[in-house]
Amino acid sequence: MSLLITDECINCDVCEPECPNNAIAQGEEIYEIDPNLCTQCVGHYDEPQCQQVCPVDCILIDPAHPETQEELHQKYLVITGKA
Structure with missing residues (x-):
């Protein structure tokens, strides 16, 4: 599953530079x-970096976009040009 940022976000700017996919x-x-x-x-990485740095824990699993680990890995391969 993809992640989503809830409206508890305080716009602290720490998550954006941590995302390796510019998502x-x-x-x-x-x-x-x-x-x-x-x-x-x-x-x-082993864990979502945005969740690791978020000071208000407002980054959650997005139930509207279910994906398996394999699907996430395939998406990674496509995004990085390794597919």
């Missing part, structure tokens, strides 16, 4: 995660 960008009011680019850091 996080400033939205109209809070940061947003592009589900087409989010791999939960599969292929890059």
Whole structure:
């Protein structure tokens, strides 16, 4: 599954530079995660880096975009050009 940022986001700017897939960008009011680019850091790290640095724990699994670990890995391969 991709991740999503809830409205508890305080726009602290720490998550965006941590994303290896450039899936996080400033939205109209809070940061947003592009589900087409989010791999939960599969292929890059053992844990999602944005969740690790978020001071308010507002980055959660997005139930609207279910994906298996294998699907996340395949997305990583496509995004990085290793497919």
